[in-house]
Amino acid sequence: MMRLLPTAMMAAMIAIVGSATAEDATEAPYMVMEFRIVGQDFVGLVPEGLRLDGHTSGTITDGRLAGATVTSTDYLHYRHDGVGVMDVRGVAVHPDGVTVSMTMQGYLGEPMPGMPEMLLDPEFEPQDVDIPAHGAAWFQTMAPQHAFLNHTVFGCAGSVNLVEGVVRITCRSLAP
DSSP states (O other), X not given: OOOOOHHHHHHHHHHHHHHHHHHHHTTOOEEEEEEEEEEEEEEEEETTEEEEEEEEEEEEEEETTTTOEEEEEEEEEEETXXXXXXXXXXXXXXXXXXXXXXXXXXXESSOOTTTTHHHHOTTOOOOSXXXXXXXXXXXXXXXXXXXXXXXXXXXXXXXXXXXXXXXXXXXXXXXO
16 A cells, blocks of 8 residues: 655645635735724833834725724834834734734834934924835634635735824735
């Protein structure tokens, strides 16, 4: 009797999942999200730079899960070289009862000279500009109609405006 090698078994599993991915991805391989910054915890200087935990609440306005409400926390830190690093964890709840967990990691704009020290200045006033943001997101759900989310990565791009307190992000599936 011939035994399947672990590599052959993995290839077969990937082929099965891959066909489901391609069919599911064409339905709505993107999400458009808009959040309001509703709170902030100033953690302070840590070895990696300056840490701020920003809390948001918002909605998925278009694409997969449109209409879902989203709450999240961005464990943001500005490195000593002025680069803003996002580490977002959140949950989306759709009116139909579907719950989806979200993780997003990425960067804010270009390196900003004077960061993170600038944020420590009590006189600091943010500029009314849209700061570009980009990264990748992963989602998890037990809802079978959204199973595609469990095995793909999304590329995300958008902006953060600190004066408006608004985050706008569009995420697109990177699945073939």
